[in-house]
């Protein structure tokens with residue numbers, strides 16, 4: 001049996017290097033299949049999605065991925081139009097959706113929400129973002145992008161810049177990178193450093209350095225992973241306004257980077273990467289978003305087929 005069959009995807013910590021490499025191989029396979037072959041993979045299967053927070057890429061890439069492998073999706077993209085408005089609990093909403101779907105994708109404001117959902121759901125649950133905690137499929141997509149664009153992950157110098165306190169993609173990426181031999185530089189304002197309650201978990205997996213100065217590292221990096229300052233998670237808007245614009249990647253900064261370095265961003269971007277950068281050979285964030293669709297199609301194909309595809 002395929003090891004991912006009926007598996008929940010709650011945390012990237014549940015995946016070792018061998019698991020990740022199998023998902024990458026499945027993604028490569030799916031990218032090379034003819035559309036007619038792809039459509040056989042999840043023919044007749046239904047994906048349910050439930051989003052308590054806004055999303056463009058994650059929801060639509062799951063939707064598009066499921067359609068590309070012959071399945072269909074249904075769900076709630078705006079809970080204000082659902083019975084949660086009448087007071088229905090997350091547990092009941094999940095139970096009902098798992099009756100109508102073969103797998104569920106959940107984004108929720110609270111840490112622990114996806115783990116909780118997986119305990120009440122009859123069907124596999126995929127975490128599409130749980131509070132400030134994790135976004136595991138984004139990390140798989142990020143690692144796949146690095147591998148595709150740099151042809152390897154081991155041995156790379158990777159800078160992660162921006163809001164490292166509230167950005168959940170950063171946590172999943174760091175846990176995922178812990179499976180590889182990488183040199184990680186964390187760059188953020190002092191008040192947006194990695195949360196102290198996660199330092200132990202991250203340090204168990206990999207070594208990193210911390211700095212507030214991006215220019216100190218920029219000429220050495222193979223990968224620059226830029227993140228948005230997460231306005232919606234700040235308890236105090238004044239504090240956000242002080243930190244907004246702390247780092248802006250523009251053409252001037254790009255001149256200091258290695259010519260074959262790549263710039264990634266989970267998106268959405270606000271002002272942290274200048275649009276001028278989009279046209280350069282280093283900008284790979286739109287390719288990253290495209291790979292996300294294929295990674296998610298591969299994950300769904302593996303989760304929903306006992307013998308894989």
Ligand code: CP
Nearest residue numbers: 055056057058266267
């Ligand atoms: N990267 C990401 O999670 O984007 P969305 O919030 O648009 O889904």
